[in-house]
Amino acid sequence: MATSIDSHVVDITTCAICLEKLNVPKYLPCLHTFCESCIQTYMSSEFEKGHNQIIECPVCRTNVNTPNENYSSEEWAIALPLNFLIAGLLQQEKVQSPQKQFMVCERMEKKSDAIFVCFDCSDLLCDNCFKHHKAIKYTADHVINPIEQLTTDIDLLKSFKNKCSEHKGKDVELYCVDHDIPCCSMCVSIYHRKCEKVLSIEDAARDYNRTEKVKELRTQLKKVEDDIKDIIKDRQSAMDKLESQYRDKKRKLDNVFSELVSKINDIKVRRETELLKIYNEAKENIDMIKLMFTNKKKNIENEKQILDACESKASEVQVMVEVKRLKQHLEGHKKMIESKADEIIDYELSFQNENISDLLARAESSCKISMEKNKPILVIIKTGSTKLSEIYSCNRFVSNSCDWPVSGNSDAICFQVSKEIQLCGILSFVCKDGVSTCKLTASVKDDSEDLVVVSDTIDGKLAENRIVKIHFPKPVKLKAIKKYHAILVMKGPVCYSGGNGKVVVDSNGVRFTFEKSKFDKNWTSAVQGQIPGFLFRNLL
Incomplete structure (x- = not known):
């Protein structure tokens, strides 16, 4: 330790x-x-x-x-x-150092062995300066101890006095309870004459250190630090996702324009420029938020170090003074997190490519670059604590195979969850050859209305274990123990399918229960077919 x-x-x-x-x-x-x-x-x-x-x-x-x-x-x-705390720690280090040099003599280009330390001046003294210190009327009553005594007595190392920042040379020796502030005797006579309760700094510090405030501050600092780490981690995940989307959409853009003649190459350049512009806009925002909270994490780390040093080696007075100052900064951290919550945004890049019969005439308006800004699942607790849940996936099938006919028929599965969640997307099998692209429409509904509908073109080359992820534009909140229906309509003739399905799947604290859906027009059921699972986030 x-x-x-x-x-x-x-x-x-x-x-x-x-x-x-x-x-x-x-x-x-x-x-x-x-x-x-x-x-x-x-x-x-x-x-x-x-x-x-x-x-x-x-x-x-x-x-x-x-x-x-x-x-x-x-x-x-x-x-x-x-910084009196740091100054005191530096003096302690000098006292405990094997080479104890006298600071004042060093400044005069002289070096003398330090033998004594003055607690009132927070300075080291050689033998000659010690004699002068005792001879001068102003410093004659200063508390001075041999250095050898300090190196073996940790309590003495905490005895360096705090000086008033406003009145030079005055010790901070009193504490105004009414204003909750340490002060010197001159401060009391000028600013606190009418205050009802003024204690000695030692009594105030003793009462203060008997409370749990240091422990509470450490706990709250740790919570805020964890929150900031979560935000940084989430922003890095968002950046990775954004870059992956950028690469994917840019590849799709290249594939489309590679089929066009040279006469429309200028359109391709404009679309790439638009893509890069909005990508950079999103990247700049994520980088800014990530950097902001990274820098705030440095504040927390520094304040934790100050608190550690203060608690282990500083005086009770210094502990009280520093903890109060750190608590002010803690409140600032909390307010900063709350104030910046609305600036934390997720982005969805999209590239829309419709069937084009007359490419040369309609290329300009048919290929569009756009981006949606979505809020992540962010929970601000009253204490200022911020929690971001991770996106999980669940898969109900043990195996998969090919030759599942679709031809525009709807595959659907009925399901319910054991607790409230945010449904972020749906999993789909790809076309039979594993490399083709095909269009599909995915939706989730309750018995009466659609909760989300999304159309997309899936690419078999992007699949993992023959499954692709279809993200919803915005997460959908699902209630516990309520039946919902997930529906897929795929345009391709044949796709892969799942087998040996589980009726009940436990995933990251959520239990999914599956059964046959009344909206299914194919043969998807709890044990076979399409729709292997979902993307979801827990509500914290």
Whole structure:
């Protein structure tokens, strides 16, 4: 466990820009911390690009607005808050390091062995500076301990004091319960004179750490992190699906236009351009959402590391301060997920090719490129948790064979499910030769009306085990223990069929029950025929 914690500390005490130990650690609103000099250099480069009012965090790309439109990059970097938690961890590392050098003397191009540490200054002292520290009236009463004592006493390592960010040199030693904020004595005298309840920072931190708030925050951070991982995984799946559709539709487009004469080659070029344009539009949206949540995941990882380091090595005061700040960011993560839910869109590319008797005259209007934007099955829970279910498939047949006559007759199967699901598509056998294309119409209905109807051209070369997937334009919600009918009308003469069918099929937590449908005009039944199964999603 100690090794794991140390590895987290190394991560958050290393500057992501220079990859060295942080020097004057300054943090952005997203909580990512950098050397003051490194972030100032980064700001300067952004200013040169004309980005004077806003920059992006170098790690998570969160937008950061300047606190003053007239600030230079140097003034902005100086104005950033110092990360006292990181500063304390760096001091602890220096104390425990085999080479304990005195920082101030190093800055003066001198090196002296560090012997003492001042808790009030959060600084290491050599013997000479220790004597001066005790001799100066302002620092004479500072708490100073030998370094050897610190390396063996973990409680002392948590004793570095937090400084007030508003009043230089003042310790954060009080806590206003009314405003729920830590403060120094000057803050209390100026801003909290009328507040009814002001505690010592130690008492407030002690009460705070007796609660389950740290554990609750860790749990909620983990949930949000899991949600973001699910969204990233779903977006990658959507990208893979989109690219597969793009390749498939582009191949169909090429096959159609390869049969046309050179006089209509310009039409082919225009259609390819349209396809690429809408593909890039969809790809850009998916990439943007994926990148957005990938960057948000970096925030979560950073905040988890901060929480780990804080809980293991920081003082109770630091734990309280950091947890409160992290909770604010947690709420921001939740709101971000909720606000971006409507921007998460699935795309369906389609290529429509009608029978064309006079190709040269009608090619322009007969071949169309289009795309549908569909919402994935997204459930936003009140806590802000987001769950995306995976698309599953079920197959009721154990074997398949050929010579199943269709000739435009409808194959149908009656079925019901054990729980509410989203039906995303239907499975179909392909033509007998396994390579031909043929037209079909697939539909799902209850006893009274059609719930979805889709026409498509299936290609035997795209089949897996002689079965192709027919996706619905939009998922259809099915109720539990209610009878539905799936119907296929195929134009080809003969197709493959299934045998040794199961009346009951359990798939990913859903039980499908099959029986003969009154809409069947062929010989499909629970044990043989067409319609091997379905594509579906669970409702979470």
